[in-house]
Amino acid sequence: MVVETQPPFLEMRGITKAFGGILANDRIDFDVRPGEVHALLGENGAGKTTLMEILYGLYTPDAGEIYVEGKQVQIHSPLDAMRLGIDMVHQSFMLIPVFSVCENIVLGMAGRHDLRQTAEKIRELSQSFGLEVDPMARTGDLPVGMQQRVEIVRALYRGARLLVLDEPTAVLTPIESASLMRFVRSMALEGRSVIIITHKLEEALEASDRVAVLRRGRKVATRPTRDTDARELSRLMVGRELESAIGRRHDEGRSSCLAVEHLSVRGEHGALACKDVSFEVRCGEILGVAGVTGNGQSVLAEAITGLRRPADGRVSLLEVDVTGWRPRALIRAGMAHVPEDRKATGCVGAFNLVENLILGRHRESSFAQRGLILRRRAMREFAERTVQKFDIRAAGLDTATEVLSGGNVQKLILARELQRNPKLLVAVEPTRGLDVGAIEYVHRTILGMCDRGVAVLLFSSDLSEVFSLSDRIAVMYHGRLLGPFPSTEVDIEGIGYMMTRGIAA
Amino acid sequence: MTTIRLHPLGAYPVRVRRQRDRVPSRSRRVAIFASSVILALLIGALLMAIMRVNVLTAYKALISGAFGNSDNLVATLLKTAPLLLAGLGVLVAFRAGIYNIGNQGQFLAGALCSTWVGLHIGNVSGAFGVPLMIVSGLAGGALWALVPALLRAVWGINEIITTLMFNYVAVYSIDYLVTGPMQGGPLGVPETDFLPPGVQFPIIAPGTQLHAGFLLAIIAMVLIYALIFHTSIGYEIRAVGHNPRAAQYGGVSLRRTIVGVMLLSGAFSGLAGMGEIAGVHHQLLDGVDGGFEYTPIVVALLGALNPFGVGIAALGFAALSVGADNMQTVVGLPSSFISIIQALIVLFILAGEYLGRLTIERRVPTPQQSETEDAETHTAREVKP
Numbered sequence: 001m002v003v004e005t006q007p008p009f010l011e012m013r014g015i016t017k018a019f020g021g022i023l024a025n026d027r028i029d030f031d032v033r034p035g036e037v038h039a040l041l042g043e044n045g046a047g048k049t050t051l052m053e054i055l056y057g058l059y060t061p062d063a064g065e066i067y068v069e070g071k072q073v074q075i076h077s078p079l080d081a082m083r084l085g086i087d088m089v090h091q092s093f094m095l096i097p098v099f100s101v102c103e104n105i106v107l108g109m110a111g112r113h114d115l116r117q118t119a120e121k122i123r124e125l126s127q128s129f130g131l132e133v134d135p136m137a138r139t140g141d142l143p144v145g146m147q148q149r150v151e152i153v154r155a156l157y158r159g160a161r162l163l164v165l166d167e168p169t170a171v172l173t174p175i176e177s178a179s180l181m182r183f184v185r186s187m188a189l190e191g192r193s194v195i196i197i198t199h200k201l202e203e204a205l206e207a208s209d210r211v212a213v214l215r216r217g218r219k220v221a222t223r224p225t226r227d228t229d230a231r232e233l234s235r236l237m238v239g240r241e242l243e244s245a246i247g248r249r250h251d252e253g254r255s256s257c258l259a260v261e262h263l264s265v266r267g268e269h270g271a272l273a274c275k276d277v278s279f280e281v282r283c284g285e286i287l288g289v290a291g292v293t294g295n296g297q298s299v300l301a302e303a304i305t306g307l308r309r310p311a312d313g314r315v316s317l318l319e320v321d322v323t324g325w326r327p328r329a330l331i332r333a334g335m336a337h338v339p340e341d342r343k344a345t346g347c348v349g350a351f352n353l354v355e356n357l358i359l360g361r362h363r364e365s366s367f368a369q370r371g372l373i374l375r376r377r378a379m380r381e382f383a384e385r386t387v388q389k390f391d392i393r394a395a396g397l398d399t400a401t402e403v404l405s406g407g408n409v410q411k412l413i414l415a416r417e418l419q420r421n422p423k424l425l426v427a428v429e430p431t432r433g434l435d436v437g438a439i440e441y442v443h444r445t446i447l448g449m450c451d452r453g454v455a456v457l458l459f460s461s462d463l464s465e466v467f468s469l470s471d472r473i474a475v476m477y478h479g480r481l482l483g484p485f486p487s488t489e490v491d492i493e494g495i496g497y498m499m500t501r502g503i504a505a
Numbered sequence: 506m507t508t509i510r511l512h513p514l515g516a517y518p519v520r521v522r523r524q525r526d527r528v529p530s531r532s533r534r535v536a537i538f539a540s541s542v543i544l545a546l547l548i549g550a551l552l553m554a555i556m557r558v559n560v561l562t563a564y565k566a567l568i569s570g571a572f573g574n575s576d577n578l579v580a581t582l583l584k585t586a587p588l589l590l591a592g593l594g595v596l597v598a599f600r601a602g603i604y605n606i607g608n609q610g611q612f613l614a615g616a617l618c619s620t621w622v623g624l625h626i627g628n629v630s631g632a633f634g635v636p637l638m639i640v641s642g643l644a645g646g647a648l649w650a651l652v653p654a655l656l657r658a659v660w661g662i663n664e665i666i667t668t669l670m671f672n673y674v675a676v677y678s679i680d681y682l683v684t685g686p687m688q689g690g691p692l693g694v695p696e697t698d699f700l701p702p703g704v705q706f707p708i709i710a711p712g713t714q715l716h717a718g719f720l721l722a723i724i725a726m727v728l729i730y731a732l733i734f735h736t737s738i739g740y741e742i743r744a745v746g747h748n749p750r751a752a753q754y755g756g757v758s759l760r761r762t763i764v765g766v767m768l769l770s771g772a773f774s775g776l777a778g779m780g781e782i783a784g785v786h787h788q789l790l791d792g793v794d795g796g797f798e799y800t801p802i803v804v805a806l807l808g809a810l811n812p813f814g815v816g817i818a819a820l821g822f823a824a825l826s827v828g829a830d831n832m833q834t835v836v837g838l839p840s841s842f843i844s845i846i847q848a849l850i851v852l853f854i855l856a857g858e859y860l861g862r863l864t865i866e867r868r869v870p871t872p873q874q875s876e877t878e879d880a881e882t883h884t885a886r887e888v889k890p
Contacts, residue, residue: 307754327756328757328758331756345750345754347748348743348751349748351743351747359755360755372738374735374740376735
């Protein structure tokens, strides 16, 4: 595929960038050859995105040089980058939802555009790469996977010769991911280059020609993909050996913890986003609910945790009818909740660690005399113990929570929910966007809770997570629940099929 | 003296960047505040010079008018009390992200309610009279905030609009009452009868007019501080203000918090109004609010929504307006001149808040990099056996 003696299309030398005294990139050398797929692997905060945003002109490096086709270049803005044939698809898409696909693609390009001609060109271009999109569709109506295609087609339309994809499969189903990888291959065959930023080992191994591993702002190695394996890469990435995959054992015949009967819930726009859902979670059991984002999982989770009132049906916790109960009562009844959006829902960003660690328990007598006067010292001691026990990394207890990394915020939320000795844990996308080290940690914590008899309801769009943790698996599709099935009786492909078609294969 | 080598910023490529999430540090805030006051006074000086007024004499008159002798000081403190109380009311609401700008209406409602109570059941001794007045002031202000609070909590109707409209209702209702049903004293004068002595606030500094209402304001400041930072209620208020969704997730009832905070906010503005009745005027009259209008909001914001900060801001604004009267007598500058300076302070602080988020980046190799490098080679050496 790649002629190894070819001169690189892109070369970055000694790139250094500091943010407030912390080196996000420390003398990084990095190169990409024409027609190469290069994976940029590293944990969150390793400096992958910073390096690519320097390349894309969003940051100016403190030191270092960039060469494109052997010539030194200065990239001061994304416009400069595009002129050099470098384009980037960000994790959060830069599209205007009310514009058509076509309008989004020509947005910001100089000159007049005949939209009909452009649409024709877009159609041809997208078909030739196997990325069919309807140029006339309203962008906001498209599913996430389609929106990503629009971003990619836009880059191709602008004539990108090097495309940077930032965590491209984070939002995709297995089928969509596979088709994205096919596209990446076809782009490389044309002699163009692709950089995939990722923290998933399998993805790096599956798609790339070479892998560069970053750790704490430094490049620790570049390996030809065929000469390396998951074990070596994870060691390079984390700096130590990870323990092997976590296994699950079955435990039948315990009493019921959560029972949901014929539950229907209205979504944001008043339509039923969750229709006639029934299931049960027993104590000490993990029920995994898989599904493509936006199929009603969030709404269902909100209804169970008291953030949204159900339209119909019944929820019982430990045989008590708790339908329509508010969060405070549910917390008292033994519910713990790790919400989907950890920064928007799970904590108050402006609060410090001490304050966030007692959210939901701030009226308990251990933290407030007669439920009113805060016991500041008790709060602080509790925070000190918790931060140590759960290895939450922060500059200090008085740090505002919003400056913590996603992994540390998630640890904080888990620590808080766990310390409460709950009976039921509802965890929604608990590891989304976390790096391997943190994911391992979150998984162990959840399994540990389960061993102590806590019932766990896990919502996740990451199928490998659902499979490695769950005793039983259900699928949400268009607001309806399929299953649950015992996890021994289904496989990833079967569940993936249900996620996209709504029927068993 | 050592020679200072100037490091010309212009010698390097410079880039100014706005960090959106960056909150200015405490020392930076103090610096912003101080330089805003100085800049405003400098521009004031410039304007005076244009108007051919002696700048030094004018500012001297301003300061001595506010603090120069005990009478002036008392006048300043008397003006501080209502500003502080109403400012605390605003603070409580804004801390919860509830924009109650109806402090004027709630102030008047507190004044009205306490006047009515004082006139009708006020023939009591001071030991009952003072608490009676405090309760009626609190109740009046809270009642005036009740309707906007319910509208917001139950139907989500924007409290900014409703509280603003309630201001007008209060202003014109008082107008009507003091010229009509509640009118007392000389015919045609828009004021009520005087309150019986039992419900007038006692003087706390003999020989002056400083009344117990000032003490009340100081106590309120400490109480609000304790409430916001040392109770679970304050915790909930701040949580709702920063992130209502997370607060709800943490078991806080948004409705209850909104209603509670609005009532509390109104109650403190009402307390301010009551203080003016029981401590200063001893009757309800047109313009009892002393032309404050939105000043308590400015005071609350300048005090960075911190009770003690609000205290300082209230004192500063009171001093400026009291001193301005003296400035008028001494140099003949209209006392409304001070509004220019007050407005300039606000503008400069707003600009400072923006500038405080900017950082200047210089693209020169920082010594820090070589330092970390050294440190690392050191540790590497030490690790080797």
